[in-house]
Amino acid sequence: MNGGSGEKGSGHPAQPGRRRFLGDLARTACGVGVLGLGLGLHASRANALPAAAIRPPGALPEAEFLAACTRCGLCVRGCPYDVLKLAGLLDEAPAGTPYFVARTEPCVMCEDIPCVPVCPTGALDHALTDIHEARMGLAVVVDHEACIAFQGLRCEVCFNICPVRGKAITLDLQHNARSGKHALFIPVVHSADCTGCGLCEKACILEEAAIKVLPMRLAKGELGHHYRLGWEQKAEHGGSLVTPDQQHRYNLPEGVRYEHGGRGLIIDEGAESPYSDNPLDTLNRGLEPDR
Amino acid sequence: MSGGGKTGLTATLNRGWWQTRKWLVLRRVSQLGILGLFLLGPLAGVRIIDGNLSSSLLLDTVPMTDPLLFLQMLVAGFLVPAGTAVLGAALVMGFYLLVGGRVFCSWVCPVNLVTDAAGWLRLRLDLHGGINLARSTRYWMLALVLLLALATGSLAYELVNPVSLLHRGIIFGLGSAAFVALALFLFDLFVARRGWCGHLCPMGAFYGLVGAVSPVRVRADQRAACDDCMECFVVCPEPQVIRPALKGAEAGRGPVILAGECTNCGRCIEVCPQEVFAFGLRYPNRERGQGSETRSSPGLSKGAAT
Numbered sequence: 001m002n003g004g005s006g007e008k009g010s011g012h013p014a015q016p017g018r019r020r021f022l023g024d025l026a027r028t029a030c031g032v033g034v035l036g037l038g039l040g041l042h043a044s045r046a047n048a049l050p051a052a053a054i055r056p057p058g059a060l061p062e063a064e065f066l067a068a069c070t071r072c073g074l075c076v077r078g079c080p081y082d083v084l085k086l087a088g089l090l091d092e093a094p095a096g097t098p099y100f101v102a103r104t105e106p107c108v109m110c111e112d113i114p115c116v117p118v119c120p121t122g123a124l125d126h127a128l129t130d131i132h133e134a135r136m137g138l139a140v141v142v143d144h145e146a147c148i149a150f151q152g153l154r155c156e157v158c159f160n161i162c163p164v165r166g167k168a169i170t171l172d173l174q175h176n177a178r179s180g181k182h183a184l185f186i187p188v189v190h191s192a193d194c195t196g197c198g199l200c201e202k203a204c205i206l207e208e209a210a211i212k213v214l215p216m217r218l219a220k221g222e223l224g225h226h227y228r229l230g231w232e233q234k235a236e237h238g239g240s241l242v243t244p245d246q247q248h249r250y251n252l253p254e255g256v257r258y259e260h261g262g263r264g265l266i267i268d269e270g271a272e273s274p275y276s277d278n279p280l281d282t283l284n285r286g287l288e289p290d291r
Numbered sequence: 292m293s294g295g296g297k298t299g300l301t302a303t304l305n306r307g308w309w310q311t312r313k314w315l316v317l318r319r320v321s322q323l324g325i326l327g328l329f330l331l332g333p334l335a336g337v338r339i340i341d342g343n344l345s346s347s348l349l350l351d352t353v354p355m356t357d358p359l360l361f362l363q364m365l366v367a368g369f370l371v372p373a374g375t376a377v378l379g380a381a382l383v384m385g386f387y388l389l390v391g392g393r394v395f396c397s398w399v400c401p402v403n404l405v406t407d408a409a410g411w412l413r414l415r416l417d418l419h420g421g422i423n424l425a426r427s428t429r430y431w432m433l434a435l436v437l438l439l440a441l442a443t444g445s446l447a448y449e450l451v452n453p454v455s456l457l458h459r460g461i462i463f464g465l466g467s468a469a470f471v472a473l474a475l476f477l478f479d480l481f482v483a484r485r486g487w488c489g490h491l492c493p494m495g496a497f498y499g500l501v502g503a504v505s506p507v508r509v510r511a512d513q514r515a516a517c518d519d520c521m522e523c524f525v526v527c528p529e530p531q532v533i534r535p536a537l538k539g540a541e542a543g544r545g546p547v548i549l550a551g552e553c554t555n556c557g558r559c560i561e562v563c564p565q566e567v568f569a570f571g572l573r574y575p576n577r578e579r580g581q582g583s584e585t586r587s588s589p590g591l592s593k594g595a596a597t
Contacts, residue, residue, distance in 0.1 A: 024425050032431040040439055043447035066445035067367035070360050070376070071455065072346030073463055077332065086459065089467035095450050096345070096459055120346045120354055121364065122373035 050092040051218055053099035054137045054198060056084055057107060058116045058128035062217070068123035071096025075115040075124055081108045084115060102198020102213040107136060109163045109197050132164060137196030138219035139169070139189045139211055147210035149185050152176045158187050158200035158211050168194040187211065191220065253282070298414075298525050301564040314557030321398045329462045344399070344458045345449075346379060354379035357455075358387075359436070359497040363448065367440040384501065390555070392502025396488060396495050397528075397554035401461065402454050405472050406488045409479035410528065421483045426531060426552070429496035436493045453487070454494055485528050495552075503551030509559065510571040511536045511546040517567050523559035533559065537567065545576030 047066055049055075056075050059065050075098050076084040083100045087093035098115075100107060109131050116124045128134060139158075144150045162169045169187050176182040189211070198213040213219075234240050252258065255268045276282060302311040309316075329347070331337040341348045346356045356379030364372060387395055397403055412418075439447040449455060453471045460468020479486050488495055511517075514537050523537070524530040532550035539545070560568040 028425050028428050028431055032428065032435050035432075036435045036439060039435075039447060039451060040442060043439065043443045043445060043450055046450050047443070047445055047447075063444060064369060067364060067369040067440075068372065069446070070346040070356060070364070071446070071449055071459065072342040072356075073459065074342045074346060074348060076463070077341045086463050086465070088460070088465035089456055089471065094445075095456060118341075118348065120342075120348070120356055120373060120375040120379055121369070122371070122376070123369075126373060 046094050049094070049099070049215065051214055052101050052103070053087075053093045054102055054107075054196060054213055054215065056098050056100070056115050056124055057113055057131060057134035057136055057195070058119075058124040058126070059136070060123055060125060062215075065123050066094060066097070068121050069097050070121055070123070072120065073098070074118040074120060078115045078118040080110070080114060081105075083107055100198070102137075102196075102201040103209055104202070106198030106202045106213075107134075107195075109134075109195065109199070132193075132195060134195040134197070135216060137198070137213040137215050138191050139194050139196065139198070139200050139213050140219050141187055141189065141211045142214075143210040146206055146208070147187070148206075149187055152179060152182050152184055154185060155205060156185055156187070157203050157205055159185075161199050161203040163197060163199060164193050164195060169200065298522055298562055301520070302522070302562050305564055311561045314561050318398055318556060319404075322401065322404055325399055326401055326458075326461060329458075333462065333464070343455070343462045345455050346376065353382070355383050356380040357494075358384040358501075359433075359494055360446065360449070360455075362497075363436065363440040363446050366437050367444050367446060387498060387501050388505055390507045391505045391553070392498035392500065392551060393495060393554035394502070394507075395498045396492075397556035400454060400494075401458050402472075402475060402492075403488060405457070405475050406479045406485070407528075409476045410485055413480055413484060414525070418480065421481060421486070424483055424486060424490040426490055426529075428490050429492055429499070432491055432493040433496040433500075448493070452494070454492065489528055489552075499551040501551070502553070502555075503549075505551075506573045507555065508571060508573050509536075509548045509553060509555060509557070509568055511548065511567050512569065512571070513565065513567045514538075514540060514546050516565040518565055520564060522562045522564070523568070526558040526562050528556065528558075529553060547571070547573055547576040549573070549576070 047062075049062060055062070055065060056079075060068055071086070073086045073096070076086050083105045084098045085091075085100060087095055087097050087099060089095050093099050111131060113128060113131050113134070116128055117126060119126070141147055148155050156171060159165075159169045159171055167190065169189050172184075172186040172188045174184040174186055176184050196213050196216075200211050201209045201213050204211050230240075252265075257266045257268065258264065259266050328340045329343065331339055332341055339350060341351075344357060345360050346354070348354055354375045356376045358380045361372070361376060361380035364376075436448040453475055456471045457468050457475075459465065460471065475487050479488075483490060511533075517537055523533055527533055529550070529552045532548050532553045535542075535544050535550070536546050536548045555570070557570065560570065
């Protein structure tokens with residue numbers, strides 16, 4: 001205990017008391033400061049949510065969410081299907097925050113979204129009233145090698161289970177070049193409609209799901225903001241913004257032809273590969289100085 | 292100081308078991324009752340109060356939010372919380388402004404059960420020593436908590452806050468709560484006497500500031516009767532708050548325990564053989580003497596009492 005009492009009782013000069021007081025002050029400040037530094041570092045690490053942990057519907061972007069969530073668990077209690085978990089001290093998610101793991105227990109997509117309005121702070125945004133507007137994450141077909149649709153086998157479980165059926169996941173019918181006579185039913189996820197509920201990941205028949213719900217920050221790329229897509233600009237403005245369209249010229253590697261009858265790219269028999277051993281050859285094509 | 296075993300003995304002989312443990316029992320009933328109400332939902336399906344001490348919803352209508360948590364939220368940059376949280380924080384704040392901030396600590400907080408157990412065992416085993424922390428450390432901790440929220444933009448302290456970790460752990464059945472309780476127990480038992488609640492807890496510091504202005508206080512109106520048995524100092528978790536009120540007559544101090552650190556636990560009231568203390572209001576706070584002999588000199592009234 002810091003002693004101010006000795007100073008008060010005796011009529012002596014305040015020097016020793018003051019010195020001790022200042023000493024105590026410095027000691028306490030340093031101790032708490034070191035503690036704070038440790039805590040701050042711990043917080044910055046602990047706030048990195050693991051990729052498998054998906055936030056409930058309506059959750060604010062992670063940084064804001066961590067400022068807004070009181071860790072009360074009312075959303076967990078509000079969920080009638082025990083989907084949401086509250087992170088414990090030893091879990092990877094920041095202690096006390098709600099999350100679910102799609103592979104084990106995906107969001108059921110309740111029409112009335114009972115977990116959202118009970119959130120006292122709005123960490124789960126009360127403006128979300130249509131579950132189809134939720135963006136908990138984004139389903140991604142992460143492994144084309146394991147997904148049996150890519151092998152030409154029929155599965156379509158993810159497509160069929162999807163609550164935004166036919167919109168969030170569509171089947172892209174492709175020619176099966178291996179057999180030459182079958183079709184591939186390739187699942188394709190569309191971010192405009194996928195809610196990230198994870199029902200597809202749960203339903204995936206593989207030992208380890210080939211389609212996974214990833215948090216948006218991992219699932220989405222982002223185009224350079226200066227980028228303009230020519231055809232969109234053209235549609236917007238009713239015509240090309242630059243010089244009139246030039247006659248299209250094929251710019252194909254040597255030994256490659258294009259067949260319009262449906263066969264597409266054809267690599268000539270003689271050529272082992274259309275690509276040179278030296279990647280610079282491809283990059284410099286057409287730039288050879290005139291001799 | 293006398294050993295823990297004898298504390299309250301004289302008072303018990305004078306006034307019986309119940310009168311000397313009334314507030315303690317009521318306090319335990321309150322602490323366990325609140326825990327029980329929270330647990331009724333998950334265990335028995337009776338939903339009276341949902342959530343935990345961080346935020347909760349009583350009977351599906353009354354929201355409550357920990358005001359310090361709310362403050363951290365604002366500092367962390369979340370400036371537009373839903374109205375529920377604002378109302379909830381205001382309700383809780385208003386309640387503790389009225390009854391004494393650290394009523395939370397002694398009547399509600401589950402950590403108090405742990406630290407009181409450690410404190411009790413410390414007395415029983417006659418354990419001494421450990422590190423000395425300044426009582427003011429908690430205010431540094433409070434500043435730290437807010438600074439962390441500001442610096443990280445998140446409720447960083449909530450990652451390690453033992454109070455919410457323990458309560459949440461009990462309510463939601465997270466096993467890690469046991470470690471938290473054990474760590475606090477051992478800390479208070481061996482490392483620092485009344486170390487957590489009395490020196491470190493930033494929530495206690497916050498509620499201490501709230502309680503500094505609250506009207507409900509422990510008063511030592513009969514302080515002239517004090518025979519220096521020291522029992523109140525032994526049982527009090529914040530003994531430093533007693534002295535100004537109990538011994539301040541000559542210095543012109545009133546008989547009200549004004550310090551916000553007082554938890555209004557009422558232990559001093561019941562163990563005092565001379566019945567010096569009682570719950571009361573902040574005002575009036577001046578020497579009253581006894582009964583009609585107001586303003587009588589301390590010496591006289593003391594003589595009358597003994």
